[in-house]
Amino acid sequence: MKNKLYLAVLFLVALIVYTACKKEDKIDDPNGGKNGNDFIYDPTPYEFNFPGYFPTILNIPDDNPMTVEGVELGRYLFYDGRLSGRTHPDSLMSCGTCHIQEHAFTTGINHPVYTGGHPFGLTGIPTPQLTMPLVNLVFNNNGYLWNGMIHEDNPNLGSAAYGVEPLPEFHMRNIESLVWMGIVAPHEMYGSVEQTVNLIASIDMYAPKFQAAFGTPEVTYERISKAIAQFIRSLVSFDSRFDKYLRGELQLTEQELHGFVLFSTESGADCFHCHGGAQNPLWTTNLFYNNAKDSVFTSQTDPRDRYAVTGNPKDRGAYKAPTLRNVELTAPYMHDGRFETLEEVIDFYSDQLVYSPYAHSLMHKLPDGGARLNPNEKESLLAFIKSLTDHNFVTNPDFSKPDDLP
Ligand code: HEC
Ligand code: HEC
Incomplete structure (x- = not known):
C-alpha cells in the first residue's frame, strides 16, 4: 500500500x-x-521470438533499427485516423482503415463500407488492386506491393501508375516509403505530408512517444514513416495449427495431412513451388508469377503487373504469390479479387487454368487445364490451407488498435 x-x-x-x-x-x-x-534516451532493442525454423535474414534498414518504443509509437500512428492530416470524422483514415487485424491486415470481404473488400480513398477513388496482408513482411527481401515495385534497387523514385508523382526525398525502396504513398495517394488518404506532420505534432499524447522512440519530441515525416515501418515489421505470425504440428505440439487430422501431401507434390496439386512448404514456413517464395488466370489479351492490359516493373515480356500478368498463411481470413482472392472463396480458388487451380504464352513454367498442370482434383481431394486441400490460420496473430493485443485512440 x-x-x-x-x-x-x-x-x-x-x-x-x-x-x-x-x-x-x-x-x-x-x-x-x-x-x-x-x-x-535509452530505447529497448526490439526482440523477435519466432521459432527456429523461420528464416533468419531480416529486412530491416540500417537507419531504422527496431526498438520497443519505436514499434509502440508505430502502432499508434498505424491506427490513428488523423494520419490523414484531417480531423473531420468523415476524413479520418489510417493504415488500419484498410489493413484490418482480424483479416490478417487485409480489408476483408465483409467490410461494411468497402463492398466486396475493395477499398477506396478519401476521394472515393478505388485502390487499383486489392489490399495485401501485412504478415511476416520483415522476412521479405524481394520487393513490396503486388508487382514488387518497392524494392531495394528501385531506380524509380515514385510511380505515376499509383497516382503519385515521384519525389526524390521519398525513395520507394522499403516499407517506410509506403507511408508516404498512403498519405498522398488519391486512392488512399489524398493528403499532404506537411498537413499530417502538423496535425500529429499538435496532439499532446505524441510528444512523449516520439521522445521515447527517437530521443526528442520532435515530429517529422521521417520519424512517422520509420515508426510505422517498425510496427509493420513486428507483425510476425508463427502460431497456426501447422506451426504447432511442425513444433510437435499437436497432430494434424488425416484430412489436413492428405491436403498437405497434395499441396507439396507435383503429382498432386503442385502448389509448393510458388507458395512454400514445410521448408518455407512463410508459405510464399515472395516471387512473381503468372498463374494462368487469363488469356494473352486480358493479361496484357494491367499497367501494374510485374512487367511494369521489369519490362520483361515474360512478366506480363505476373504478380506476387501471396502468402497462404491466414489466407482463410483474407478473401476476396487474387490481386483483383476475382474469387470470393477458397473453394473457388481451388476449383480454378483444379479445372480452370487458361493458356497464354506468359503463364509461368511452374504451372505444370496447364496442359491439362488444372490439377483435376476430385471432390475429396479438394476438401483435403482446403482443410490443409485452413491449418495455416494463426488465430493468435489476429487477436494479439500487441498488434491491435490502442484503446486510447479516438
Ligand atoms: C485505402 C486503403 C489503404 C490504406 C489506407 C493503406 N493501404 Fe496499404 N495497401 C493497400 C492496397 C490496395 C495494397 C496493395 C497495393 C498494390 O500492390 O497495388 C496495399 C499494400 C501495402 C503494403 C505492401 C504489402 C506487401 O506484401 O508487399 C504495405 C507494406 C502497406 N500497404 C502499408 C500501408 C501503410 C503503412 C499504410 C498507412 C500509411 C497503408 N498501407 C494504408 C490499401 C491501403
Ligand atoms: C506458378 C506459381 C503458382 C503455383 C504453382 C500456384 N500458385 Fe497460387 N498464386 C500464385 C500467384 C502469382 C498468385 C497471385 C495472383 C494474382 O494475384 O493475380 C496466387 C494466388 C493464390 C491464392 C490467393 C491468395 C490471395 O491472398 O489472394 C491462393 C489461395 C492460392 N494461390 C493457392 C494455390 C494453390 C492451392 C495452389 C496449388 C493448387 C497454387 N496456389 C499454385 C502463384 C502460384
Whole structure:
C-alpha cells in the first residue's frame, strides 16, 4: 500500500518535471531538439521470438533499427485516423482503415463500407488492386506491393501508375516509403505530408512517444514513416495449427495431412513451388508469377503487373504469390479479387487454368487445364490451407488498435 502511494507520488513528480521540461524545450529550442535534464534516451532493442525454423535474414534498414518504443509509437500512428492530416470524422483514415487485424491486415470481404473488400480513398477513388496482408513482411527481401515495385534497387523514385508523382526525398525502396504513398495517394488518404506532420505534432499524447522512440519530441515525416515501418515489421505470425504440428505440439487430422501431401507434390496439386512448404514456413517464395488466370489479351492490359516493373515480356500478368498463411481470413482472392472463396480458388487451380504464352513454367498442370482434383481431394486441400490460420496473430493485443485512440 505504502509502496503504491510512493510510486504514485513519484509518478506525479515525474509528470510535473516532464511537463515543465517540455515547456522549456518549446521555449528554448524551437526545433524541440533538447531533452531537458531528466530524460535519458535509452530505447529497448526490439526482440523477435519466432521459432527456429523461420528464416533468419531480416529486412530491416540500417537507419531504422527496431526498438520497443519505436514499434509502440508505430502502432499508434498505424491506427490513428488523423494520419490523414484531417480531423473531420468523415476524413479520418489510417493504415488500419484498410489493413484490418482480424483479416490478417487485409480489408476483408465483409467490410461494411468497402463492398466486396475493395477499398477506396478519401476521394472515393478505388485502390487499383486489392489490399495485401501485412504478415511476416520483415522476412521479405524481394520487393513490396503486388508487382514488387518497392524494392531495394528501385531506380524509380515514385510511380505515376499509383497516382503519385515521384519525389526524390521519398525513395520507394522499403516499407517506410509506403507511408508516404498512403498519405498522398488519391486512392488512399489524398493528403499532404506537411498537413499530417502538423496535425500529429499538435496532439499532446505524441510528444512523449516520439521522445521515447527517437530521443526528442520532435515530429517529422521521417520519424512517422520509420515508426510505422517498425510496427509493420513486428507483425510476425508463427502460431497456426501447422506451426504447432511442425513444433510437435499437436497432430494434424488425416484430412489436413492428405491436403498437405497434395499441396507439396507435383503429382498432386503442385502448389509448393510458388507458395512454400514445410521448408518455407512463410508459405510464399515472395516471387512473381503468372498463374494462368487469363488469356494473352486480358493479361496484357494491367499497367501494374510485374512487367511494369521489369519490362520483361515474360512478366506480363505476373504478380506476387501471396502468402497462404491466414489466407482463410483474407478473401476476396487474387490481386483483383476475382474469387470470393477458397473453394473457388481451388476449383480454378483444379479445372480452370487458361493458356497464354506468359503463364509461368511452374504451372505444370496447364496442359491439362488444372490439377483435376476430385471432390475429396479438394476438401483435403482446403482443410490443409485452413491449418495455416494463426488465430493468435489476429487477436494479439500487441498488434491491435490502442484503446486510447479516438
Ligand atoms: C485505402 C486503403 C489503404 C490504406 C489506407 C493503406 N493501404 Fe496499404 N495497401 C493497400 C492496397 C490496395 C495494397 C496493395 C497495393 C498494390 O500492390 O497495388 C496495399 C499494400 C501495402 C503494403 C505492401 C504489402 C506487401 O506484401 O508487399 C504495405 C507494406 C502497406 N500497404 C502499408 C500501408 C501503410 C503503412 C499504410 C498507412 C500509411 C497503408 N498501407 C494504408 C490499401 C491501403
Ligand atoms: C506458378 C506459381 C503458382 C503455383 C504453382 C500456384 N500458385 Fe497460387 N498464386 C500464385 C500467384 C502469382 C498468385 C497471385 C495472383 C494474382 O494475384 O493475380 C496466387 C494466388 C493464390 C491464392 C490467393 C491468395 C490471395 O491472398 O489472394 C491462393 C489461395 C492460392 N494461390 C493457392 C494455390 C494453390 C492451392 C495452389 C496449388 C493448387 C497454387 N496456389 C499454385 C502463384 C502460384
